[in-house]
Amino acid sequence: MRSVRSPQAGFVLALTLWILAAITVVVSYFALRVHRALTLAYDSQQNVQRLVDLDDTRAEILFRLGVTPLSIYGLGPTPNQAIALDNRPYQGAGGTIVRLQDDRGLLNLNIVSDDRLNRFLGLLGIPDNARAHMIDSLRDYQSTNNLAHRLNGATRADYIARNLPPPRNEKLLTPYEPRRIIGWIHQPLLWRNQTLPRLTTVSASVAMNPNTAPWQVLATLPGITPEGARRIIRHRQLEPIVDQDQLAALLGVPAQNFIMQIISLPADAIRVTQTAPGLPWAMQYNVSLTPMDMTAPWRIDYYFKVPTGHVDKAEKLYALPARDSLSSLSRSAVPTLP
Numbered sequence: 001m002r003s004v005r006s007p008q009a010g011f012v013l014a015l016t017l018w019i020l021a022a023i024t025v026v027v028s029y030f031a032l033r034v035h036r037a038l039t040l041a042y043d044s045q046q047n048v049q050r051l052v053d054l055d056d057t058r059a060e061i062l063f064r065l066g067v068t069p070l071s072i073y074g075l076g077p078t079p080n081q082a083i084a085l086d087n088r089p090y091q092g093a094g095g096t097i098v099r100l101q102d103d104r105g106l107l108n109l110n111i112v113s114d115d116r117l118n119r120f121l122g123l124l125g126i127p128d129n130a131r132a133h134m135i136d137s138l139r140d141y142q143s144t145n146n147l148a149h150r151l152n153g154a155t156r157a158d159y160i161a162r163n164l165p166p167p168r169n170e171k172l173l174t175p176y177e178p179r180r181i182i183g184w185i186h187q188p189l190l191w192r193n194q195t196l197p198r199l200t201t202v203s204a205s206v207a208m209n210p211n212t213a214p215w216q217v218l219a220t221l222p223g224i225t226p227e228g229a230r231r232i233i234r235h236r237q238l239e240p241i242v243d244q245d246q247l248a249a250l251l252g253v254p255a256q257n258f259i260m261q262i263i264s265l266p267a268d269a270i271r272v273t274q275t276a277p278g279l280p281w282a283m284q285y286n287v288s289l290t291p292m293d294m295t296a297p298w299r300i301d302y303y304f305k306v307p308t309g310h311v312d313k314a315e316k317l318y319a320l321p322a323r324d325s326l327s328s329l330s331r332s333a334v335p336t337l338p
Contacts, residue, residue, distance in 0.1 A: 013070070025242040050276040053094030054283055061098060064323070065287055066297035070266045072211065072240045075100065081321050085266050086212045087273075090318045096276045097317065103286070104267035105212030106201035107220060109178065110171045111312065119172035124196075124215050124227070137183040141167040142326045154182040169296055172202040174286075174302045193309040203286065210241045212266065221261060223253035240264065269301070281305040 056212055064083070068075050076082030083090065085102035092098040107120055114135050115261040121131045133152045140153035145168045149155050165180055175197040185311065190196040210218065210232055218229035228251045241247050244262045248255035268289040274313045275282045286301040293299070 004092065040175045047278070050092065050096070050279055053092065053096045054274050054276055056094075057092030057096050057098050057274055058272075058283070060093070060320075060323075061100070062287070062298060063287060065270060070262055070268075074102075074212075074266065075270075076321060083214075083321060084318075085270060087214070088318060089315060090320050092277070092320075093272065096274060100208055101271040102205040102212035102266040103201040103205045103271060104207065104209040104263060104265075104270040105214070105217065106175075106205075106271075107199060108202065108205060109138070109175065109200050109219050110202050110226075111206065112220075114139075120199075120216065120220045123219055124199075126187060130183070130187070134181075134183040134187070138178065138179050140173055141181045142169070144169050158182055167190070175200040175202055176304065177202070196307055197306070201269070201271070203267065203269040203288065203303075205269055207261055207263040209263060209266060210247055211236050211264055222257040224251060273306075275308055280308060282308050314319075 025165055027029035059160050064075060069077055070081060071077050073079050073082035074085040083100055085100050086105065087099045087101040089097045089099055107116070109117075112120070117138075118131050119133055121134060122128065126134070130237065136153035140149045140155065143149070146156055146167065154167075156166045162182065164182070164185075165177075167181070172178070178196060180189065184190060196198070199214055208217065208221065215226060215229035215233055218232055219226045224232075231249065233243070235250055241250070242264050244258035245255050247258055247262060268287060270289075271284065271286045273282055273284045282305070283303075284306050285303040287300045288301055289297065290299050
């Protein structure tokens with residue numbers, strides 16, 4: 001005799017399948033939440049480690065700046081012991097990278113002449129018809145007399161009319177400050193990949209160090225073309241440039257071009273940039289050496305978190321020299337800097 005399947009049995013089967021499906025969805029949802037939580041926890045742990053590595057490297061660099069003499073080779077007395085100060089990348093703690101840039105290798109916006117600043121802006125691609133306005137606006141911003149202004153400059157009233165902070169009428173405090181200046185704000189070529197802050201300084205350094213300057217800064221000097229600037233960089237990788245006569249001979253130009261403009265020793269101010277893989281920002285700060293100060297051998301002039309920008313993966317990564325050969329040195333051995 002054929003058995004008859006009751007409607008209740010079919011309903012129970014369907015209900016069971018729906019319950020199993022619901023349980024599967026709930027379990028999958030919680031599994032996804034747990035996975036995300038674990039991923040976030042791992043990422044957080046990794047970020048903490050990156051920050052620790054950045055801080056460890058910062059402490060290491062500040063220690064070296066405090067005890068290591070500056071020389072024609074950089075931070076250290078000999079080629080093998082010195083950390084180069086031309087912004088090349090060094091391996092820091094963990095996977096971090098640290099770069100040291102001599103401020104004397106940068107264009108000083110607080111003391112640069114109008115002619116050199118004009119050439120510099122041209123090298124960065126700024127149109128000729130915009131440069132006069134930019135230079136005059138910078139001078140007006142720096143001038144302590146806020147009543148007089150240059151022909152192509154900008155007055156306090158011009159800033160107020162544009163709802164911009166008025167000029168401080170003082171020297172620039174950081175190389176990022178020109179972003180507040182009329183005529184400089186809306187020049188994307190200056191701010192793409194931090195081009196202007198990367199190539200300029202506002203420290204008390206004078207003259208230029210041909211051993212640490214980028215080609216854009218070298219090419220602002222009289223008689224130096226972009227091709228000549230790159231020739232200088234290739235030459236200094238073999239041996240440092242010691243004086244204006246050697247530089248003139250290398251380029252085939254009169255040595256008089258560089259009178260009072262060349263000092264082959266680093267300044268007592270160094271810009272440090274630190275990056276860590278996975279972090280979208282870099283740590284950047286400027287260190288002024290103060291060996292005669294009673295409180296600290298250095299001073300942090302400014303500190304920023306800046307975008308990392310383009311990373312050249314083909315760029316050679318250098319190892320920091322062993323500290324054993326450096327830590328025994330004293331700041332008293334530092335040569336007198338101009």
